[in-house]
Amino acid sequence: MAICGNFNYWTALVEKKRFIAELQENEKFVSSFLVKAKTLGNTRSGNPFLRIRLGDHTGETEGRIWERALEFDQDFSVNDVVRVHARVERYQGKLQLNISDIERLDPEEVDPTLFLPTGPQDVNELWQQFEDLAKQVKNQHLQRLLQGFLSDRSFVEQMKQAPAAKSMHHAYLGGLLEHTVSVTRLLDRICDHYPRLDRDLLLTAAILHDIGKLEEFSYQLHLDYTDAGRLLGHVVLGVQRVRDKIDKLEGFPPTLSLTLQHLIISHHGEYEFGAPKRPKTLEAFALHYADNLDAKMNHLTRLLDNEKESPSHWTPFQQVYDRFVFKGTGEGQEVADIQADNSKDEPEPENYSFLDMLDSSAKGEEH
Structure with a gap:
């Protein structure tokens, strides 16, 4: 041309x-x-x-x-x-x-590397936090399982590079590690507040809950799904990967294996959001809500950051949440009308609660 x-x-x-x-x-x-x-x-x-x-x-x-x-x-x-x-x-x-x-x-x-988005945090620092969180697990069987992953050089390199999603949350290189560390740290604090939770089981599940994403996404030039990602999804891929490791560990308790796999396979919470099974233990509920919360906070934070230049107090209508999102009224910020092509009547549910938001995960192929 x-x-x-x-x-x-x-x-x-x-x-x-x-x-x-x-x-x-x-x-x-x-x-x-x-x-x-x-x-x-x-x-x-x-x-x-x-x-x-x-x-x-x-x-x-x-x-x-x-x-x-x-x-x-x-x-x-x-x-x-x-x-x-x-x-x-x-x-x-x-x-x-x-x-x-x-x-x-x-x-x-x-x-x-010029075109793939990268995360805001240093991956080597995140990896150090990842290892430190794994060391907190005292159960000898779960510790052996985690060390089986951490001693795998290929696993380490993949975890430092992989995104957590194609577009919704932590959709950038290193995003999976950032999300995993954040969810695990959050659950570590939740265990302090709810001492009945099995900390070792929950931390292990948090560290491993999304490892199927190492096979779900490709990221040579752009983020996309692999064939295995589209046909099976990261929940199934992740459970398979954990079960393969457990099968190589002599004396791993069958009940512990079963409950750990349940946490991973149910962490999306509901069938319509890609969960083969819904949470049925205290730890499974805790993992689901912590995972959901971290994903939404990351997505909303980046959404608000991307809308900084707009003079409106509101974002455009967000289909995934079925609502506008309020940006605040910063000093000196001028009010701007929301454009007609973004306008839409927004039905507000009666008795709306924070848990309703947690349950309104993104529909489609990714969480």
Whole structure:
């Protein structure tokens, strides 16, 4: 494709790699991004345009192609890496890209680490916390089981890299380790408050509850499901992995094995949320709610962070929660009307409680 605009100006920018988090309003730039989504639409006057969501390891942004949209639409697909020539503009309080030219890049020439999102915490520090939490388990059978995983170099490397989800929560490299440490620390505190809980069993289950995600997701250039992830899911994959380890441990108590597997297989809580069995022990209930809470807090926190630039006190309507989310009224923040395309009557349930929120997990293939 021929580059639109001043050729010499754009050519001078080609070598300046720009990340999404660095972009400034009115800036012209050339850089490469991963295509997260694209939609072909029409303006009010009937002219075609492309709406594109672009990402790299620092974040995501929206882009628009107003000229030659039909032509460009044939040149790239979702999950391609593209080089864009664009200007940063502000629209409805948010930065977005006005793209004048776009071209698909050869995947062999792309560094995947530039485009996969990464977590906010250092993975080596998280791993140290992971090991420290595992050492708290005193039951000799459960400790042997955990050491069987921690001594596996492949397991260690996978845990440091794997995401916890494709899009909902902790959907970035290292996200699984961050989520696992957070859930385990939360349950360690819950055990202090509810001393009847079996701490060793609960901590072990928390550490292992999502290890099926090591096989559920691929993350070479973009986050996606593996065949095993789609056909079986991480709950089944995780139980299989734990059972295989237990079978190699001589003298592991059958009842302990059964209750541990129950915690893992029931941690999604309800059948409609992907749980083959619902929680039936104190520890299983505790694991389910701690897992659900941590997932929602991570998703909501990132949602609010992504909406910082919008002047509205509210996020757009969130289908997964079936409601708008209040952002607060920061000092100097102006009230902005929620746009018509986001408006929707929101039925508020009577007698709504915090537990209702915990039970309203995301529907679909991921928790």
